[in-house]
Amino acid sequence: MTHKPSIAVIGAGMVGTCCALHLQNEGYDVTLIDRNGPGEAASSGNLGCFGIASCVPAAMPGVIKKVPAMLLNPKAPLKLRWAHAPKALPWFLRFIAASRRDRVEAIAKARQTLLNRAHDGIDPLVADADAKHLLSQTGLLFTFESEEAYQGASYAFELRRQNGVKMDLLDGNEARQIEPMLTPNVVRGIRVANLTHTVDPLRLVQALAALFERRGGRLVHRSVRGFDIGPDGVRAIRTDDGALDVDNVVIAAGVWSRPLAGQLGTPVPLEAERGYHTMFHGADMPMHGAVLSVDRYISVTPMMDGIRAGGVAEFAAPDAAANFVHARMVRRQAEALFPTLKSQSISEWMGPRPSHPDSKPVIGRSPRHKNAFFAFGHDHLGLTMGGITGKLISELVSGKTPCVDLEPFRPDRF
Numbered sequence: 001m002t003h004k005p006s007i008a009v010i011g012a013g014m015v016g017t018c019c020a021l022h023l024q025n026e027g028y029d030v031t032l033i034d035r036n037g038p039g040e041a042a043s044s045g046n047l048g049c050f051g052i053a054s055c056v057p058a059a060m061p062g063v064i065k066k067v068p069a070m071l072l073n074p075k076a077p078l079k080l081r082w083a084h085a086p087k088a089l090p091w092f093l094r095f096i097a098a099s100r101r102d103r104v105e106a107i108a109k110a111r112q113t114l115l116n117r118a119h120d121g122i123d124p125l126v127a128d129a130d131a132k133h134l135l136s137q138t139g140l141l142f143t144f145e146s147e148e149a150y151q152g153a154s155y156a157f158e159l160r161r162q163n164g165v166k167m168d169l170l171d172g173n174e175a176r177q178i179e180p181m182l183t184p185n186v187v188r189g190i191r192v193a194n195l196t197h198t199v200d201p202l203r204l205v206q207a208l209a210a211l212f213e214r215r216g217g218r219l220v221h222r223s224v225r226g227f228d229i230g231p232d233g234v235r236a237i238r239t240d241d242g243a244l245d246v247d248n249v250v251i252a253a254g255v256w257s258r259p260l261a262g263q264l265g266t267p268v269p270l271e272a273e274r275g276y277h278t279m280f281h282g283a284d285m286p287m288h289g290a291v292l293s294v295d296r297y298i299s300v301t302p303m304m305d306g307i308r309a310g311g312v313a314e315f316a317a318p319d320a321a322a323n324f325v326h327a328r329m330v331r332r333q334a335e336a337l338f339p340t341l342k343s344q345s346i347s348e349w350m351g352p353r354p355s356h357p358d359s360k361p362v363i364g365r366s367p368r369h370k371n372a373f374f375a376f377g378h379d380h381l382g383l384t385m386g387g388i389t390g391k392l393i394s395e396l397v398s399g400k401t402p403c404v405d406l407e408p409f410r411p412d413r414f
């Protein structure tokens with residue numbers, strides 16, 4: 001019997017769990033390591049959308065003028081903990097540099113190459129995990145409550161159109177035919193009909209991790225501290241409970257990948273862009289599919305356990321205490337968008353999106369160690385891109401030509 005090379009994946013979020021499953025499909029002996037349960041960090045509380053229409057990056061032309069005003073406006077979704085400002089400054093400088101029109105267009109094109117293959121990466125895993133009941137293909141509706149907001153978003157929607165996203169333009173009444181509970185203030189809508197969302201992102205990752213274990217994968221509950229490096233690269237992973245020998249390693253630890261990649265000699269400008277949600281448990285307001293309010297900077301998604309509203313981009317240390325004032329701001333915006341939305345039971349959550357200033361993940365081989373691979377930095381799209389990232393990592397590890405050009409996602413591009 002031939003020896004199957006071993007590979008350890010650090011991080012059992014959406015991205016790491018999908019890497020582990022695709023590597024198993026390639027015949028590797030896979031260990032998935034997480035200090036917590038699968039999917040319990042950023043991957044648990046997101047808005048659940050497989051955002052195939054989200055090629056538009058965060059840094060857009062003109063952002064340099066908008067950022068200072070947004071930071072000073074308590075109602076704006078962009079937040080910065082001032083104590084964190086000196087650490088975040090280099091990130092913001094790169095962010096502004098990424099907002100040049102030619103760069104924006106190249107970034108959108110690169111993001112779309114992953115989005116076009118997103119379902120090739122995730123759908124087979126969901127089918128094998130018997131988790132199709134956790135998906136719903138009811139589309140995404142963008143809403144606008146003023147002509148000004150609609151005109152202001154015209155370049156972003158033109159970018160989507162240029163990248164092949166199919167959208168239907170609606171007036172306010174047509175938008176309310178899809179979502180009758182929307183405020184009468186909505187004057188325009190844009191619909192992406194073929195968009196899928198999960199009705200429970202945490203249960204989805206847990207179902208994928210359960211499949212991984214059923215197939216003989218080892219899920220190890222440990223905290224990774226560092227690496228032992230030999231002449232051929234990473235030899236062992238040091239954890240809080242001893243060392244694990246490995247033939248290969250994948251770093252997929254979300255925002256906490258930065259210090260791990262740094263220990264392997266690759267500095268990356270990864271920041272925690274912390275988002276908040278308010279969950280309206282058991283809310284019985286009828287809702288058809290996911291809604292993204294362009295004026296209010298929030299998304300609202302019908303979930304298995306109620307209705308979830310989320311948003312906010314707070315720059316702070318990943319593990320700093322949450323400030324749930326932001327979740328309450330999201331709640332007020334959701335209640336204004338849907339005036340009949342209410343629930344007896346509300347819960348609030350914060351999770352760190354792992355964000356690079358150029359809105360692209362890192363997917364590739366470590367420039368320094370040939371048996372180490374990086375899969376992190378998926379910002380607002382880790383649920384969407386987890387499956388295809390896992391497929392690409394499995395192709396790279398097994399020496400196949402990746403099905404997407406990975407040049408734009410190189411770890412050493414910064």
Ligand SMILES: Cc1cc2nc3c(=O)[nH]c(=O)nc-3n(C[C@H](O)[C@H](O)[C@H](O)COP(=O)(O)OP(=O)(O)OC[C@H]3O[C@@H](n4cnc5c(N)ncnc54)[C@H](O)[C@@H]3O)c2cc1C
Pocket residue numbers: 010011012013014015016033034035036037038039040041042043044045046047048049050051222223224225252253254255256257274275276277310311350351352353354376377378379380381382383384385
């Ligand atoms: C409010 C909000 C809404 C969002 N909505 C969407 C959406 O609709 N669609 C979408 O595609 N994306 C969405 N996202 C983004 C998405 O949630 C993230 O991009 C995604 O969860 C990142 O997944 P990940 O696996 O990289 O990281 P994580 O889920 O954070 O997983 C990283 C894992 O690594 C583990 N780990 C870290 N360091 C170590 C260590 N040293 N040792 C052991 N384990 C370690 C952690 O415990 C964790 O489990 C949203 C995010 C937020 C905050």
